[in-house]
């Protein structure tokens with residue numbers, strides 16, 4: 001079964017918990033976006049895990065250095081998963097994996113900004129990470145000509161556990177699923193919808209079809 005991850009790119013704990021409450025029945029992983037964590041600090045992780053102990057809480061740290069220290073901070077606050085940048089050196093990823101093993105949690109490598117995402121995904125899986133996020137960030141998505149098809153094609157040939165993030169929505173979720181991903185990440189398609197619960201339900205149903 002493909003897991004559905006909601007990326008919460010809102011700026012307050014109150015708004016994040018309100019959104020998670022609406023969509024919880026349909027999602028597996030609650031992602032606390034980088035701007036949300038920068039705005040609210042580690043407390044938002046603790047509050048979300050307390051509110052949703054049965055969901056995986058994903059702290060989108062996008063760590064570039066001090067991997068073990070930052071992973072200790074995220075896991076200590078209640079996160080189940082943390083992102084480390086694929087663009088950084090292996091030592092940072094190895095440090096975070098060490099922390100994850102200590103806490104019984106997991107590391108996700110975010111390939112934002114990496115030129116050859118598939119090659120890097122294959123390299124970092126060997127370091128013990130849970131899965132790799134094939135990711136076109138919000139700024140890359142805003143570039144003229146951006147298409148999620150690039151990520152879908154990459155996922156199809158990755159040969160290692162991956163997620164796709166960067167414009168996942170109802171019109172492409174079937175193709176995302178068919179690419180063999182472990183996790184589909186949807187942010188704006190859920191938090192930006194007039195009815196986030198209905199949007200999450202439709203995505204869930206499409207993944208389960």
Ligand SMILES: O=C(CO)[C@H](O)[C@H](O)COP(=O)(O)O
Pocket residue numbers: 007008009033034060135136137138141165166167168185186187188189
């Ligand atoms: O991590 C992120 C940005 O850095 C986003 O949460 C992720 O890209 C999901 O985006 P979208 O709103 O397009 O689904």
